Amino acid sequence: MPDDQGRRAPGFSFFGAWAFGVEEALVAPRARLRWWWFLLAVWAASCGPCGFQPEPGVKVVVPAMPTTLDWSHSDPDSWANYPVMLATQRGLTQLGPDHGVEPGLAERWGRVTDGQGRDVYTFHLRRDVRWSNGAPLVARDFVIGWRRALQGRERGEMADLAGAAEALALQERGAPETEVRAALERVGVEAVDAHTLRVTLARPRSYFLARVANVYLFYPAPSADLEGKSDEAVRDYFDRPRDGRPLALGPYRVERWDRAGERVRLVHNPASAFASPLAEGETPAPVITLMKSEIGPALYERGRVDFVFVDSAAALRIHRPDDLRREPLLSTYFLAFNTERAPLDRPEVRRALARALDREALLAGLLPVARPSHVLLPPELPGAATAAEAERLPRYAPEQARAELAGVAGLERPLRLIYRSGDGFVPEVAIAERVAAQLARVGVRVVLEARSDFSAEISRRSAQGPRTYDLYLRRLGADYAHPNTFFTLFEREGNHQTGWETQAGGEPMARFERLLAQGDGAPDEATARASYVQAQEVLVGEQAVIAPLYHPDRYYRARERLRGVDVDPFNFLALRALRLRAVAADAPRAEDAP
Template identity: 25%
Template sequence: MKKTNWLLLVLALALSMFLAACSGGSDESSDSADSGDSSDTEGSSEASGEQVLSLMDTADIPTMDASLATDAVAFQWLGSTTDGLYRLGENGQPEPGVAKEHEVSEDGLTWTFTLREDAVWSNGDPVTANDFVYAWQRAVNPDTGSEYGPYMMGGVIANATAVADGEVPPEELGVKAVDDYTFEVTLEKPIPYFESMTTFGTFLPMNEKFVEDKGEQYALESENLLSNGPFVMTEWSHGEGWKLEKNEDYWDAENVQLEEINVKVVKETATGVNLYDTGEVDRVNLTSEFVDQYRTSDEFSVKEEPTLFYLKMNQESDMLSNVKARQAVQMVIDRQSMIDVILNNGSVPAGGDVPGNFAKHPETEEDFREINGELVETNVEEAKKLWNEAKEEEGMDSVELEYLGGDTETALEMDAYLKDQLEQLEGLTVKVTSVPFKERIERDKNMEYDFQNAGWGPDYIDPNTFLNMWVTDGGNNHTGYSSEAYDGMIEKANNELAQEPVERFETFLEAEKLLIQEDAVLAPLYQRAQAQLWKPYVKGVMAQPMGPDYTYKYAYIEGK
């Protein structure tokens, strides 16, 4: 879903769960979901010198299986090695991938994609319509265990929910290979942003024979992967890094200038800065203590992202099942100090569940965030009052709650700050459990936490990508929240009002107020920005608002 465009880092990602992308929410900071300012993409410069890009990430790739990926790290490298129907290009706009063009029926329900005939897999097999049919059916097949398949396709592709629920076989999904190079999709209802969705990682094709031959080992090692995109993953040393090489058989190889992308896993920012200063890597995300040091450098840049971070609160916890307790958590955290002292990277306090500068009113062009304003405020005295009332209602004098955190240097710093803020509430002891990124994803899915610092970047450009997460039993909900009123608003916006843009937008505004102000499902923290250093010889990198944080297809090195 998200990108992620969660996405997308600084202290930021080292701590959350941008499952993916984030969009979906991954929880690493630094480069795990980095989406900072890209290097210069303008001018008439040309590639010169060795075409090798050296990068860092703070976490290993959990999986390269597009059906199972849920985080920004996986979606970044899936998007770099695989073309879907479309891919994100300049200014975050879809551009041709395997699809050359498409037609939409008058009722908006049938999308017919014409595929190019020169797209091949890295084993020489042609990329055909069946590769999309197989991958999309696999993503919603309950036997696969995909989170994003049912989440992204449910209510979108005809019969996706019924397939995911085991009511009908995967073959009933609304996808069909008319012939090798004609792919037909039947939607459940008109989806105005569907073209944008097809760029997301969950919708990538798969070579059925290769996947089935590899079985449980598919996508776990570089030799168990196939590519049809700009790059091929040729090395993958788990926990240490990976290497991509130019795919010489790519249909658009003439426009790919990089020969290699090398990625190191580096969890400590100081180590990363040292690697940057010594020329071993070409980009580094800066945490607070380094921002002031490098702010005047010509290589310093900051870019705001449509990626939000917030505390998720497990409503199956006795104390956090109480709405007053959750409202107290929202109010006790000083977001501005967190931004100024801990992040210091251009991030801004989050006021709700939809980021600023992301979605505009279809008539007035006003920004969603400006219309709804700040739905949370810092008020420690009121927070303490609400907390004490909640304790009395729940019959508790003291409470110990687990805070699920990350294991990177920056994650530990942010988690310590939030623990201190939360323990201003009388009788509350916060136990921080710091685990690797991959384990956090699993614990989130199983709701093995009380508090969790999580992040989300958009999977497509629409408020629904943020608000639809919190419907009852939503694939990425994992909070225990269930509200008939909230479900009804989201259902109405996406069905009855699907072709009524003004009413639909205003319904989303009301839904956000219910989610944050009244039900206090989340404690919004901040909207991320990236403070970064980029080597000036790196050109043509495009930062994206969703899916992969960056497009490297057009990147090149000039004059290194």
Template identity: 25%
Template sequence: MHRFIRILARGLAFAVLLGGFSSTAQAETVFNKGNGADPTTFDPQQMAVFAEAVVAVDLFEGLMTYGANGNAVPGAAESWAVSDDGLTYSFRLRADGKWSDGTPVIAADFVFGWQRLVDPKTSSPYAANLDAVVNARDIRTGARRPADLGVRAIDAHIIEVTLAAPTPYFVASLAHHATSAVSRANVDRFGADAFKPGHLVSNGAYSLAEAMPRDHVKLTRNPYFHDAASIRIDTVMLYPTVDTEAELRRFRTGRLDMTYDLPGQEIQALQEAIPDQIHVTPYRGTYYYAYNLTHEPWRSSPELRQALSLAIDRDMLVRNATRSHELPAYTFVPPGTLDFPGWQPDAARLTQAQRDAKARELFARAGYGPDKPLKLELIYNVSENHERIARVIAEMWKKKLGVVVDFRTEEWGPFQATLDGRRFSDIARNGWLGDYDDAYNFLQLEPGGSGPLNATGYANPKYRALMARAARETDPATRGRLMQQAERIMIDDMPLIPIYRYMSRHAVSPAVKGWVDNVQDVHLTRWLSIER
């Protein structure tokens, strides 16, 4: 027996809420956005960072998508059914779902996309997103073939998915761009060029028109999108800008309708001058530094790793350097995560003076001091905010422990490759923004194995065993406790340094209508309009 859950399409309902669509001929409506770093790919299974995800959610629509408030709502699937044991899902695709070339989106396209996601040859940073599906883990580690994944096309419009264990967050996770369908016909035709402008076909509200490195990405309305009649922005222009001061100047002169970020030192003045245009919102994410545990001295010295973490005055950092009301972080999973018991390590309950004293004690125990100073390299991607944070932290380490820090910066594309390949000597800036409201989405980053998201190379068998038990556990409370135990082990091991909880920071023009602040910081253009 199946417990059938019918979910109606929400597109027209959102269109009514946002205002009716007029068929009257009008001038082209353009949405100009800052977008941080240059996208390095438009392959939904390989897009890895927020500047790419911003593009992905407009280009691609998974079985689920994001509503205006950031919550998961029906996307390419109009309904689904769940078996009584919670292991089998049957998704029904919309009959009017089409690719941007006018061909139908069919169940086989999702099967192909998902098999491609977990195939080690794809090297997707989000391959673990499908770990709940039967055989997914074995496939991405090379033990089984992609064809063994627990997903199949029953017919052109029905997809059946079999899970290894009941997974409460599974449906919500399918809004993530990595689980999008991919047109096999298009890949067969163009091969490696299938994801380039001029060849890419997508099933979202927009299609890819142009991509000029270091200049712009241009998206245009997809006339074949199932809810095309409600789309009121014709063109999206995204401008890569890592200099937040320059981006803010473009916004102030009207060349941008929205900034990707804001310079921290400007936020208070901006909130006073144009409060209705400044959006600083809590974000489900953690800013952190990653140790390379495949190198010494980090591999063999948890005392050294703990010492550097304790010496960071997080309260001072967010007060004087980031200035966006961020919350200091001593754990990786954000507080308030669904079914995850919140906790704080001992370090969080100490005064900074006590943390500094403990740091000096551990630093000496690790064999370092005036007669043997520690020298390290800190790498981060080009950004004035990252640079400011790095220099403040380096000064704390120098003053308290005598650490000598060399800095190295890279543009986003090379930096991402550096993280993925662990091609850094000592410490690298990193961050994670949750894709759905579940602790697994954070703790999978350090699963005790290999993979692009495990930049530290962390591997603890006890941690891995607890995460494996949590993956099989059906009771939400027990599952949460198991993951909390795993995080406690990880924080004791300190493969990474949690620094603060993110805040999303944007300036948004009053001309932009339909904007809703949300913890996902996801804002699909289909829910917005421009009224100049």
């Protein structure tokens, strides 16, 4: 390995063995064989990170290791942290089977509007919830946790709280710590008593209860453990799990975090109030080892691990194993239009292109199951469009599309379609090829371009100003179970890169954002839903900024003895309900493998 100065440190290596003269040495065949067995043994013993190192309990291969165990101080790569956070912590609310909001850490709550027009929630906490050391959950834990989140790397996520804007602005301009601390004291999160939490929002937010269920920045922190500690001591608390810390509320807690070996070991938390009910013959999983490995599917085939994602749509077309499982995601894959570049600067042209796409044919045979769609909001999402409302959006009508596109100036040139390079659980290459073929049938030529720098390419502008692409393909996934999460990408400050804020002098987008504001601030679900339905009609129908294609699913493989292991609708590994069941033939089991 390199030393601190980047030089090659002395020591054994395969190449070093040759350099020392093994290749030229006159070694007897039997001695040479012993030498190669020795090399093989050294290689095998050093292969922990590749997935072969023995680990206890259930072994789960994950796409990435967490970047932190401190759920209040997350970062832009927070998606990698969710499997651990969801297994070890809980929110004030949780989602039911229909993705509706249900009680979580709070057994009930009330909502009123104060004299300043702000939403004020009063949450009554469950009294049977305890941290993994037996200490009771108290309202102060939320106060400390949310104040810490307001100082973390994703503090902007807390902006809906009353007083948060002031605290965030002070930090942005580098105000003295005393000023920042005083502003944090004024933020709208208050412990009325040990089991009553009062939360004041800067303005009504219909999505708030859905957000606190799934966005882990809103989870409580163990105030008794953290208060009074220095910043360095708090970092050490989360970075070096030991002695039962960091504490947990969920059915598991972190026992060990091996960054070099890319392993996280979770152990069962018997103090959790959220233990999954056990059926006859089921037991809790005492240990779960999360590991990253580039050869996860091979390890699963050899019985070395118990769970692995199937991240290759191409592989699914060739082999669909009997233990393959599927989870429908709250997600939409769509075709976007560059609205600043002729002839796509005309909404009637964009609508015609959307009508030229046969979603059923686009997905046929590519996946075990597919959910083609011409709407943005997945039908499983609370507040999604009804069938009658969906009928008003552009859908497959090839003859109408051909007539509308005939003679359109600017379509003589080929349109440039950008998509992400590489293989994933979305069959992007096949969809791109089929989109090009279907548009060719209505007289539109398309040139395909796979890009490893996809995000940079769709934002790149020409010397004349407009972006250089014509079309791009992209997946949008929900962060929480609410329509708002599907629309924020397409706001003026969103990273949609379609240029539609310039259409008709900006009036359509301004109207779209007013509808979102009405939905976000609506006093009840029905009023909010009506606004979101209209917003979808502006985005997908009237302006046709995007053409939704389908709602993706995530595929994975799991041993038969694993019960309750799942992928949640936000595309995160869900271990909260994991149990083990004895089965007669679940071969090969990971711990039985040689």
